[in-house]
Amino acid sequence: MMTSIKTIKLPLAAPKPDVRREIDRAFRDFRWVYDEAAKRMPSLKRKRIGFAKDYVYYEWVKEFRRKGIDLPAQVMQQAVEKARISYASMLGNKVFNRISRSRNDVLRFHNQCFHIVHFGNMYFVDLPLRAGRGHRVILPFKGDSYSRFFLEQVSKKTLAYGASELKKYGEEYSFNLTVKTGVECNEKFTPIGVDFGLTNIAVAAAISEDKTKVKLWRGKEAQHKRRMFLRKIASYQRRGKLRKVKSMKATYRNYMKTVNHQVSREIVDFASSFYGPYIMLENLHKFRKQNDWTFSELRIFIEYKALEQGIPVIAVNPRNSSNRCNRCGYVDRMNRSGIYFNCLACGYRVNADVNAAINLAQGRMDNYS
Numbered sequence: 001m002m003t004s005i006k007t008i009k010l011p012l013a014a015p016k017p018d019v020r021r022e023i024d025r026a027f028r029d030f031r032w033v034y035d036e037a038a039k040r041m042p043s044l045k046r047k048r049i050g051f052a053k054d055y056v057y058y059e060w061v062k063e064f065r066r067k068g069i070d071l072p073a074q075v076m077q078q079a080v081e082k083a084r085i086s087y088a089s090m091l092g093n094k095v096f097n098r099i100s101r102s103r104n105d106v107l108r109f110h111n112q113c114f115h116i117v118h119f120g121n122m123y124f125v126d127l128p129l130r131a132g133r134g135h136r137v138i139l140p141f142k143g144d145s146y147s148r149f150f151l152e153q154v155s156k157k158t159l160a161y162g163a164s165e166l167k168k169y170g171e172e173y174s175f176n177l178t179v180k181t182g183v184e185c186n187e188k189f190t191p192i193g194v195d196f197g198l199t200n201i202a203v204a205a206a207i208s209e210d211k212t213k214v215k216l217w218r219g220k221e222a223q224h225k226r227r228m229f230l231r232k233i234a235s236y237q238r239r240g241k242l243r244k245v246k247s248m249k250a251t252y253r254n255y256m257k258t259v260n261h262q263v264s265r266e267i268v269d270f271a272s273s274f275y276g277p278y279i280m281l282e283n284l285h286k287f288r289k290q291n292d293w294t295f296s297e298l299r300i301f302i303e304y305k306a307l308e309q310g311i312p313v314i315a316v317n318p319r320n321s322s323n324r325c326n327r328c329g330y331v332d333r334m335n336r337s338g339i340y341f342n343c344l345a346c347g348y349r350v351n352a353d354v355n356a357a358i359n360l361a362q363g364r365m366d367n368y369s
């Protein structure tokens, strides 16, 4: 078994002003503890510095509290621990400078100290910012699909996590989650984006080890049949043959059901041929009018067939998925011309549905992300 440790930056929604003040206050306290501990490190006997749980550190934490630092003891210990590690690595490299003062806005939490929770569709991190019970804040995550995949696993406890950090970048806050993936040797996950359409019933793109594999389910035959059925239905309707209309509609539904069973089976088979697959589907907004039901049926079939195989399925907001270049991130409606995607920024040219599926797999619909 190999364990690999990976830090995932999960953007948080902007906190309310009072919460923001409270977080910024905690950042200041954390910095103070770090700097103070860094200053004291050289006064310790060298042998001592190796012990993270040295009682000296506990004494410091008690002392800092008396000096008015209001952070949970666990969080103060993390600040001391950060200072200890920088000092120990400096000794290891035989560099004997002082540790430079911390300039970061950061708070570090032991994994028993914070919780990832979810209510309905939203994920939150629950953090203690002061000593004593009740002094916790609950911050919502921005719901991009890449984050959701990890948050879902963490809240289901199928993915282990370690000490993690709340950090501020400019005016943005993010929670940097450290996950331990204890999978044999190759610990990678493979996202598979699935785009639905008419020209192609579905296009699946799998991104594994920086290589992209694509599979298309062409819709030519289904489209042809659909037109035929619609023509017949319309003609029976004109002639007032309502019973015929009803039975023709039922035949069409059955036909599409068979197609959807087959396509969904093949999509899930495609997904399960990769290591650690998870499927990203668009949550259909673009087919409001016609064909609504056939796509939602296909989606439901994929969901339960994937579930049988233990493959997670994540709904993605498809906004921009067909206008964004998966190579350079440039978003423009004019990137699309007919069945082709032709990036106006970098010149990349590819089948439009393939581009959309890759964007879904990347979980990124924004400009230049």
Ligand SMILES: [Zn+2]
Binding pocket: 325, 326, 327, 328, 329, 330, 343, 344, 345, 346, 347, 348
């Ligand atoms: Zn481009």
